[in-house]
Amino acid sequence: MSNKPDAKLFYLIVGNNIKKYRTIRNFSLQDLAERVGLTKKTIQRYENGEIKIDVDRLNEIAEALDVEIPKLVEGAETFLGVNLDDLDTVKVPILGRVSCGDGILNIEEIEGYEETPKSWIRGGEHFYVRAEGDSMINARIFDGDLLLIRKQDDVEEGEIAAVLIDSKVYLKKVFKNDGIMVLQSENPQYGPVFRTKENYETIKILGKLKKIVINM
Structure with missing residues (x-):
């Protein structure tokens, strides 16, 4: 310009x-x-x-x-x-509370809708979640930011995913090792979370991070 x-x-x-x-x-x-x-x-x-x-x-x-x-x-x-x-934009929901029963994502609360360029949401279903806390600050994700997520049940090694852990959504980097999934924060103050056979049902990948809308 x-x-x-x-x-x-x-x-x-x-x-x-x-x-x-x-x-x-x-x-x-x-x-x-x-x-x-x-x-x-x-x-x-x-x-x-x-x-x-x-x-x-x-x-x-x-x-x-x-x-x-x-x-x-x-x-x-x-x-x-x-x-x-x-x-040209469309309205994409901002999810408040979600749950996952029988492996199916259930939306229990929609916080609102965000006008979103169509070019951002090509290929697949998308939704927003709002970042909470400081566990991903080294990935430039801060409290209050809107995070555009493409719905999918798995991501590639090292990608950032929205993960449902005990009925709460977190953003974590995903790594895999010998059948164990490691969910890593981007702040050294927080340790990793492990998904194993024992807690498999309580941890579910909801989707892949696509865009960060900075909270000004």
Whole structure:
């Protein structure tokens, strides 16, 4: 996004598309402004390409105009390396409490939903969990971060997985040795957890860590 002329062209084209669909819907500047909670002047500046429009705002305008986001960036895709999949989002659940009976993952509580780029969730079922504590700080996972997990019952050696241990979800690095699974924290203050034949039923891999959404 360092090419300023391209940036200007991108926002001009998006602005023209907003104006186009506003006209099609027979909305005045004031009508659209009220639908997205902005001022008439701000909508006008968006349409003129005078100010930057972020993805969240573009989502709100697309919803107000009843169009898909790709329609609002049509013709602007070639500028700034824009990826339309990153602009098109879906809601992914944030799991609160889960359980695992008979090897089946049961969602007992959903904390909420997170708008997520479609490009993040290709291939498989995904969900979020929220990090707690400091056991994974050396992997740059901190308390409160949202962690995007792809649902799967196994991971490769050394990968970080969401693991259900006695009805609570933890993030751990997974290692395997002679039929024993070693779940390792990324903080030397915490020792490893071992899954063996004796406690096999109480420890289950829920999925693989795909993305960390930092809690600001």
